[in-house]
Amino acid sequence: MLAAAAGCTAHPTTASGDLSAGTGGTATAGASDASTALPPSPPYDLPLPPVPACDAVDVSLVVDPKGPYFDADSRIALGDFLDTLTERTGATVRVLAGPARPELPLATCPLPLGDDADGPVFVWGRDFVPNPAARDVLDCVLDQMLELPDAADGEAAMFSGLLFPILERPDWPSEDAVALSILLAAGDDEEANMYARSGLAGEAYVRLAGGGDRRRVAVLAVGKDADELPMFAHTASERSEYAEGADLAEILEDFTDAAEATCRDHDLPPPPPPPSGCTGIDVLFVIDGSYSMLDEQNALRGVDGPPVFAEFTDVLLAELDEVESIHVGVVSSQPGDVSFHTHMDQPEVPPSPATDCGLDPAVPYLVAPSPTFAEDFACIAATKANTEEYTAKNAADALATAPTGFLRDDSVVFVVMLTDEDTQEWLEGVTRLEVRDTLLEAVGGRLDRLYVLSVHGDPGTFEAPKTVCGGPYGTAVPARRLTDIVWSLREQGSTSDVCAGDLAGTFDDVLAEVVRTCESFVPEG
Structure with missing residues (x-):
């Protein structure tokens, strides 16, 4: 085995010590013929030269x-x-x-x-x-x-x-x-x-x-x-x-x-997925409630077409056999609005029987599957807010103060932010790093448990930055600070251009990433 490992050809010997000379005959050990003599043994005890870790x-x-x-x-x-x-x-x-x-x-x-x-x-x-x-x-x-x-x-x-x-x-x-x-x-x-x-x-x-x-x-x-x-x-x-x-x-x-x-x-193959996975998905929406977002909200809610997010949850449940349920909560981008919505048009319109979405105040989130999920989501996803937007900070703070029962130990967390403006918590001196840290603390410091999608104005690339864009839903400014936060999550964050006007396509594109996050998650304990 040693000779073979060193790239040499091993010659079989008989029990009596004879050395095979191939198909042309045999030679006896100790013969004087030089052509049949054993070659000198390589110095196997010498160390091999070191091999560079990379080129x-x-x-x-x-x-x-x-x-x-x-x-x-x-x-x-x-x-x-x-x-x-x-x-x-x-x-x-x-x-x-x-x-x-x-x-x-x-x-x-x-x-x-x-x-x-x-x-x-x-x-x-x-x-x-x-x-x-x-x-x-x-x-x-x-x-x-x-x-x-x-x-x-x-x-x-x-x-x-x-x-x-x-x-x-x-x-x-x-x-x-x-x-x-x-x-x-x-x-x-x-x-x-x-x-x-x-x-x-x-x-x-x-x-x-x-x-x-x-x-x-x-x-x-x-x-x-x-x-x-x-x-x-x-x-x-x-x-x-x-x-x-x-x-x-x-x-x-x-x-x-x-x-x-x-x-x-740098070139090692990725490790195989662990033999575990999530049994629940907890989804938080942060929806810009300014008037300019009406078309985007209607598309998300399915007012003038198919219920985009409700269909997405159906596909998720079909893809992930082990997932028992999906929790869905909604807040707006208005500064400080981090309590989950239970009524339509929050936070600008005070809750009333006319705007009640039928949620239990003690459980201010939806649970899918449900026969009324599409209608219930269409109700709470209708938000109205002012034009000052703390989209990223609200996402982090809403997770950090989520109602009891929303975040489960065996679930992964999917955050969706929808806006046509950039996040503005810098007005209060809040840094992007602080927002990122709060997001991770809310999920126990486990980046592998979190996936964040932000649908906003495309900032372009370093070589080709973009300015205001226009699309089927109207105009949007490049959300550079939101991009900074989401992309800092690496594989656990992605952005989509709101000006493309295709929310259904956006959720189709992100489906595989949410599935991957769930399937690769190993709950504590």
């Missing part, structure tokens, strides 16, 4: 010139991280470093290991061996950043500093490389424009640097009191991290395992 790792380093990252200790910490990455993965590690000011030129320094002398990309090491000259190149690059005109002035464009070189350079990152990015900011990304948002930037990085595969990317974002940077890291991949603190060496050391694992595991 290549391309590291994008974006540094805010206003940040505290140019001192000797920070430079040593960056060099130690890249040395360790090379020594532990064996990959060809390349680096492209630039300032968080994409309008400023990238540094050109003497490049080791025969790289393009006119380019900013340099090889840190390969075959488990760092190049000793690489640290000098990194020092040169950082020095040139500080010498750029007005380098420390202006806003820190962390996302553009990362993505512009990827868009402009066909060689970066290489197609076969694992892509890492290290973003070192004094505070946060400060662009605040229509494209440099955490959601659009995160999606673009995964698509452009990782070929759409989150297993091939990892981000380390370092900042202070940030919202954009941690949301970007959440969007990029499960192994990405956001950190704050003065000890860059400790931060980079903590990130090393994630970086190595991204290289090692």
Whole structure:
């Protein structure tokens, strides 16, 4: 077995020690004929040479010139991280470093290991061996950043500093490389424009640097009191991290395992689904109740056509044999309206017998299957609200304060937000990260238990952002903050363009994701 494992051909021997010479005859052990002598045994006890964990790792380093990252200790910490990455993965590690000011030129320094002398990309090491000259190149690059005109002035464009070189350079990152990015900011990304948002930037990085595969990317974002940077890291991949603190060496050391694992595991097949699954689905709707949403509400409720959501629940129940029931609650996007609706046209119209949807006040949600589910949902899904909209915050707060019995331990949670505006809780200083944290806390911190769909104005992509759209239901503004929140949930969140005017198609598209979430969920205990 040993010879076969080493790629050699095993020759059978007889019990008396004879060695088979093939079909042409036999040879006796100890014969003097050299042609029949046993070959010398290979030195099987020698260790095999190490095999790289992946072929290549391309590291994008974006540094805010206003940040505290140019001192000797920070430079040593960056060099130690890249040395360790090379020594532990064996990959060809390349680096492209630039300032968080994409309008400023990238540094050109003497490049080791025969790289393009006119380019900013340099090889840190390969075959488990760092190049000793690489640290000098990194020092040169950082020095040139500080010498750029007005380098420390202006806003820190962390996302553009990362993505512009990827868009402009066909060689970066290489197609076969694992892509890492290290973003070192004094505070946060400060662009605040229509494209440099955490959601659009995160999606673009995964698509452009990782070929759409989150297993091939990892981000380390370092900042202070940030919202954009941690949301970007959440969007990029499960192994990405956001950190704050003065000890860059400790931060980079903590990130090393994630970086190595991204290289090692980037092409592993996904694990098989567990032999469990949910037995219930708890659905929360957050419906924009402003007047401009009347057509969208009517489509959802089935006023002028088939009852879109009622049909969706029928299909879900047919697809998932183990699901016993579906709970459905509704709130609006009006600030503070997080109590489940039991009457039509809440919260603007006070509850009365004329608007009563027939729900038990002690159980303010629907349970499907039910012979009257379509009619009951059409009643509570009719909302009327003002034009100030806290759509995402209401979703999180409504789950966090859900009525007793709505959220079940063995259920998955499906949140649907429907709006033609962006979420506006920032008016009260509420960050996207706080909303995301509240959503996860409401489901016990288990992202695998949650799936969020937001139907809103399409913000486009980082390279091609969109403005106001129009469609069968009217106009909608690009919901960039909602997109940031939903896309930060990675595979557990999706968005759909409300201007497409096809709610039935939207629910058809998301069906497989809700089914996947249910089938892969393993309840606690």
